[in-house]
Amino acid sequence: MSNSIKKIGVFTSGGDSPGMNAAVRSVVRACAFHSVECVGIYRGYEGMIDGDFTPMDARSVKGIINKGGTILKSARSKEFRTKEGRAKAYEQLKKANIDALVVIGGDGSFTGSMIFNQEYNFPVMGIPGTIDNDIFGTSHTLGYDTALNTVVEAIDKIRDTASSHNRLFFVEVMGRDVGHIALNVGVGAGAEEILIPEEDLGLDRLLESLRRSKQSGKSSSIVVVAEGDKIGKNVFELKDYVDANMAEYEVRVSVLGHMQRGGPPSCFDRVLASRMGVRAVEGLLNGESNYMVGLRNDKIQITPFDQAVKGKSKINMELLRVSDIMSV
Numbered sequence: 001m002s003n004s005i006k007k008i009g010v011f012t013s014g015g016d017s018p019g020m021n022a023a024v025r026s027v028v029r030a031c032a033f034h035s036v037e038c039v040g041i042y043r044g045y046e047g048m049i050d051g052d053f054t055p056m057d058a059r060s061v062k063g064i065i066n067k068g069g070t071i072l073k074s075a076r077s078k079e080f081r082t083k084e085g086r087a088k089a090y091e092q093l094k095k096a097n098i099d100a101l102v103v104i105g106g107d108g109s110f111t112g113s114m115i116f117n118q119e120y121n122f123p124v125m126g127i128p129g130t131i132d133n134d135i136f137g138t139s140h141t142l143g144y145d146t147a148l149n150t151v152v153e154a155i156d157k158i159r160d161t162a163s164s165h166n167r168l169f170f171v172e173v174m175g176r177d178v179g180h181i182a183l184n185v186g187v188g189a190g191a192e193e194i195l196i197p198e199e200d201l202g203l204d205r206l207l208e209s210l211r212r213s214k215q216s217g218k219s220s221s222i223v224v225v226a227e228g229d230k231i232g233k234n235v236f237e238l239k240d241y242v243d244a245n246m247a248e249y250e251v252r253v254s255v256l257g258h259m260q261r262g263g264p265p266s267c268f269d270r271v272l273a274s275r276m277g278v279r280a281v282e283g284l285l286n287g288e289s290n291y292m293v294g295l296r297n298d299k300i301q302i303t304p305f306d307q308a309v310k311g312k313s314k315i316n317m318e319l320l321r322v323s324d325i326m327s328v
């Protein structure tokens, strides 16, 4: 491995997600294993500009693999979007003798790092951390699996009350641009219908499906709605529509919100974070830069930042068909 990198900085950026701490731990320990110094950068690019750094050794990341959120805190930085802001960040990194970076975040964070790399030729590797799973080049982002489990558990609980009162629930889940969460939890929690940003199922079909469900003797119905569903109505508007068109249903709404981001990471996310952290550090030590570490066909693979940022993560449309068959 290369000797030119002696100190690596690690930070979390954008929205937090479960598994970020496990990834920080992995980066810190991989550095210790390879006898490279590691520095934690607080509050993403904000902290980089302010020089808010802390030395990290193998013991400083004990007890965090099972913690949600991020001990390094996260932030969105307007200043880093400017040339002047990035110049300040570069000066701070130089002053602290940091030679390379591992960024844990979403596509915005990768875009920032890519621009920084172009301007200063600063070695950087990325680890995708976001519950939405909306990044090209990896089948799973950190936190996605945990979020699926959190949401399925919440819908199971909603189902208990829905079936006790013969109610219809619209449950809003995260997913402004992609329907990964909605689609998977919809199938996993046995939803009647799943509304996603990728496909407009239409209001007529929704009503028809709900009527069929009622006629077939079902005691409750759950419709999972991604925040950005293509019908273009939010859960409250959908409730009003069904209220106005189907008197036979007592309709309720549940918006799951930020609870979807929290909680201890699943075993899958902890293992993925551990693998990704090691790969990111070893990549840097081998002279790689400007790549995102991802998972494809259960293998850790790297994708150039520009492809990861530009590419579109595709949902599994087969799940929509499976859902239709399951809600017969």
Ligand code: ATP
Binding pocket: 013, 014, 015, 016, 045, 075, 076, 077, 078, 079, 080, 081, 082, 105, 106, 107, 108, 109, 110, 111, 112, 113, 115, 130
């Ligand atoms: P999430 O998926 O949770 O939104 P993200 O990493 O996409 O995470 P963003 O807010 O888009 O979150 O980006 C995080 C930070 O990355 C921004 O606050 C900004 O500091 C930096 N960043 C994003 N885009 C750019 C850009 N074009 N140039 C420079 N910096 C950028």
